[in-house]
Amino acid sequence: MSQRSAKMESLIQQSVAKALVNLLDREAAAVTVTRVDAPADMRNATVWIGLLGEPAVADKLWSRIEGAQRILQADLSTKLTTKFVPKLHLRRDTGGEYAAQIDKLLRGL
Numbered sequence: 001m002s003q004r005s006a007k008m009e010s011l012i013q014q015s016v017a018k019a020l021v022n023l024l025d026r027e028a029a030a031v032t033v034t035r036v037d038a039p040a041d042m043r044n045a046t047v048w049i050g051l052l053g054e055p056a057v058a059d060k061l062w063s064r065i066e067g068a069q070r071i072l073q074a075d076l077s078t079k080l081t082t083k084f085v086p087k088l089h090l091r092r093d094t095g096g097e098y099a100a101q102i103d104k105l106l107r108g109l
Contacts, residue, residue: 002040009036012045012076012086019075020049023068027061034093038086045086047072050093062092 017033024031030052038045049065051058069090077085 005038005040005042008042008082008086009038009045011080012036012038012047012088015076015079016047016049016072016088019072020065020068023071024061024064027064030058030061031065032093032096034095042082042084042086044089046089046091048091048093050096052096055097058097066090 013033013036016036020031020033021028032050032052034048034050036045036047049062051061053061069088072090073085073088076088
């Protein structure tokens with residue numbers, strides 16, 4: 001990965017995280033932007049978002065985040081001064097949920 005790509009991914013990650021804090025208010029504590037994957041052409045960016053908490057609450061929160069995708073995209077376009085603003089693709093990072101499930105199983109042994 002080039003230094004430019006890494007810098008852009010970091011900038012996108014920070015921008016999306018700040019926008020989510022503003023949008024979600026109190027629920028923002030349960031949201032983590034875990035990583036951003038963007039190819040070298042920067043036309044698209046996959047934003048991985050992890051959620052904490054009970055599955056039902058996390059599902060509702062994910063619905064709100066998906067509904068705010070246009071807002072996140074618009075916010076990113078105001079922060080970048082590049083020729084192209086990457087199109088954001090939001091993906092749910094279930095690694096934390098999986099780890100919590102494994103921990104619960106191990107504690108039950």
